[in-house]
Amino acid sequence: MPRRIPLSPQAQAVLSAMPSRRNVLRGSLAAGAFAVAGGALAACGTKGTNGNATGAQSEGPRCTTQDLSATERKVLFSNWPEYIDEDEKNAEIRPTLVAFKAKTGIDVEYTADINDNNDFYGKIRQQLAACQTINRDIVVFTDWMAATFIRNGFAQKFSPDKVATFAKNLAPSLRGRQFDPNTEYAAPWQSGLTGIGVNTGVTKEVRTVDELLTRPDLKGKVTFLTEMHDTMGFMLLSIGKDPGNFTAADFDAALEKLKGGVSSGQIRRFTGNDYVQDLAKGDIAACIAWSGDVIQLGFDNPKIKLITPDEGMMLWSDNMLIPVTATHASNAQALIDYYYDPKVAAELAAYVNYVCPVAGAQEAMKDIDPELAENPLIFPDAAMQAKTKIFMPLTEAQEKEYQGKFQAAIGA
Template sequence: MSEPVRKAWERSLTSGRAAMSRRRMLQGTSLAAGGALLAACGIPPAEGGDDGQDKEKPRDLSDKEKVLNFANWPLYVDVDDDDENKRPTLDAFQRESGIKVKYIEDINDNNEFYGKIKPQLAAGQDTGRDLICLSDWMAGRLIKHGWARRLNPANLPNAVANLENRFRNAAHDPGRQFSYPWAGTAAVIAYNKKATKGKVVKSVTQLLEDDSLKGKVSMLTEMHDTMGLTLLDMGKDSADFSDDDYSAAIAKIQKAVDSRQIRRFTGNDYMDELNSGDIAACVAWAGDVVQLQFDNPDVQFYLPDNGYLFGTDDLLVPAKAKHQKNAETLINYYYQPKVAAELAAWVNYICPVVGAKEELAKIDKELAQDPLIVPDAKMIAKGHNFRQLSEKEETRYEDQFAKLIGA
């Protein structure tokens, strides 16, 4: 592991990351040729600048106002080793583009943030944010309601060219017309082999039923990850399941709650306990596992035989945003392989950018070979999405889940 990456990890521990609740147009070609490329990628060029959603689209002030309000999750961008107030890739973007970014880490939970901006969106008002980062299912909700702006691919040449193929057609945003991934996420099984006495933990069933793990198991408070992984464990398709399937998965976990097999449900605050062995095994996010493995080789992960739950955290422009072009300029900047690699080296989540692996190898060869950051064919094949839910289904399933975890 490189020294800069190690310092970043050490700093993240002291700054409270482990306790957080988580989360080209080709140069030299003509505009017409660029449009042909966009169409070939399944991402249609913008027509007349109409986003297709916002009938009273506000005037974009980007050309006159070189500012951008960007809301993201805590510690989800690289930070300078010696000065936590500096963000190297973001600072470089501001110098190169001349756009001043107001970067706000005010997304701690998808539903909480949705509740914060929903009244403004529903009233047709500007949220005060030009760019936001939400988990794919929540991004899909905004898109479905017409609360996201259609992106102009002419302003996104790097993103159009360098988005990895498997991210191009998302169920919540077919053709990627409204969003682009900031990072990919993976919910997997993690365990501390010292705490399990060398036993490999391979499945949700083992988490919930192995007596040797009793009282030392945790699962995530994110419904989609915990329930999706459990559905897969039961032989169900997380992308196509029924109400009965979901209820059966709830019952399976409830039995483990009642028997006290499960220690607790967590955000990514499971990290300290997994590191110490107080949690022997758990449902975990891949990026967290990578970080823990830097200093503790006893922390291991397993991709269940029935698959793991895969998703993305997506960038999108809210309806009525005043600086869409500036937001698109930032998205395009982060889809340069070198910049994407710098980001991935710090946040340790799945990188969606073609060419970033080679750039990441220049920073840290081990990170570039880590399937939890740059998935190999085996890991890609085992990834499954959680199906898109209607808002009524989302409410009903979240209510069942909240009762399960005691929220």
Template sequence: MTRRALLRGLGGTGAAALLAGCGVPPAYVEPDDRAGRDLSAGERVLAFANWPLYIDTDEDDEARRPTLEAFTRRTGISVRYTEEINDNDEFFGKISPSLMNHQETGRDLVVISDWMAARFVRLGWVQEMDRSRQPHVARHLDPLLRAPAFDRGRLHSVPWQSGITGIAYNRRKLGREIRSTRDLWADDLRGRVTLLSGLDESFALLMQGNGVDVTRWTADDFHALCEQIEGLVRRKHIRRFTGNDYIKDLSTGDVLACQAYSGDVIQLQADNPDIAFVVPEEGAELWAESLLIPNLAAHKTNAEQLIDYYYEPEVAAELAAWVNYVCPVPAAQAVLADSGDEDRAALAEDPLIFPDAAMRRRLAIARDIGPEERTEFARRWNAIVGL
């Protein structure tokens, strides 16, 4: 099972959307009210909430996490690591009452998808990090990930892992190459294409296929896309909308091409070399799931230290070798290439972990959906998914 094979966010239609756009009293926290008393100097502990299957584990004992253990040996900071995040909206609902009421969440560090991180940043629910304590982040963070629209300069967030939403297809069964998003609409793929059901997961790649600059897309771009997809659904060109069950459809051959996540395809290719992944010529979406320090976290300095630790190229390489997503630390590529291990050297050459220059030129981080747009856009998109 891959990390993304677990249930993910519902496109912002749950508790998060309700708070963002349905008349809930203002929950914004002013900058001066975000920091709590930092107990890091006297309490060498840290509470870290993450998704399942998103960190390296020992092959003989899955309860052990080697990079975390090495961090504790080096720093003396014990990490209480919990795999409690299975869905962005669900986790939002779990901790939002504390954040909107100016209370501690009991967590010093969390990992959430950037479209949800955008909401946390807008609401003032996360603290700005002290980059003077994070020299490795400052030096090694991938330039492509440094300036998302929702967090200029990445002052409040740091990517844990990154990935690409592109197109996966069965090269042998299709009998041709796919190079463009427009290729999905060819007659020979009628009824054999799936798209992702989540609004935040799906819209950017499809807009890019229409030539839209997704760093500054507009409402008109969105509605034009919806009209296009509605027509394709009514003509039964699109087989269905999926979560991560596209993996099964593609593996069995029921689907020949689909929207897909780069990390999933690496796993699929291990069993079926006919599965290909393409970043279309019009571009694909680069996304991240990022580390954030919630307001009033009791161990902020410890959290900043752990974040910086994972940006050391040697540590980033260990994590990349295990999770197989796009590594946000390009310098880790040389570590894997020079490891003397054949399998790790092969990972260093995989463009789905370390995109090459040609691929990088076609990647973009999409502007997130703002709170004033979300209710309307989610309603329209979900109506299409339900057709």
């Protein structure tokens, strides 16, 4: 099975300092708040990026972009780090992309330069608003940021005839999501579950969010995520509300509960995916965690497990989107369609261990690794699916209000 070779602790410490898939050390890697803000402010002035001041689904900028796909056989793909299959000997060789080139003749220029939804969106927003090229044909954003991207009119629609495999094989649970009701802008690259990661070498099993917040033996040994949608999704579940449909009052009630955990010292820290090292070392006993991370930790230490809390789990996706100014839209759609071939999807899932959004990939996985094919954290079964919730899409104003409150509650 194509798995990463275990590293020495020193090498791992160095790697962990580098941005990894969901590193939420936003600013420290982004040249600092001042630099970023300076650029944003200078260009932003007081004019909004959204021509449509209501903030509703807008038509966005009417950019006319020529599709050069027929003459330039390439596609520029920006993704998150450690999010694609890599050859064991040479990380620059990505087997599924090599096979794509062989099949279609299209060259994929792949860059793993997305470390953070906000950072990356901030970087490309101005150019897209001005209809300028961002030199990318596919970008990958998490649901809530994909919603913003689409709302601002920055995404190109797929042509149904070019993404037939995608239309056929997209998992039913990911069709018609609220931010993309006709499934015509966003194609999930990978999905993931947010659950409770536990190091059973340090503590006994944890079943509920309430235990995380109250059990005396876990005091100061629990971390939550800085990602609001994940942490607050859990808090909403724990007060019996649906993260897919909640009110401002529900949010406030859930936040109060979280604040209790902060002030009592029960919650040690809020983290990006640097919880991975802490959980492995045993500095923390339990945490809110992303499925792919915990599965990979489990390979090295079987005592580390992802638990489905009684309240349920959060399901999110990272979505491939074609920016309006992309000049290789047809090639991009060919690539998207390619990854919805169950065999290719299984190959990818076997490497990254996130939830596979492609129907039929489970069958294909049986040939690669039967054990992974049975793993409900990669291929959620019906029981698992019934327990997952998707965070509801927020308007810009809600996003700002909720993020503001949440960030203040976690100390920042």
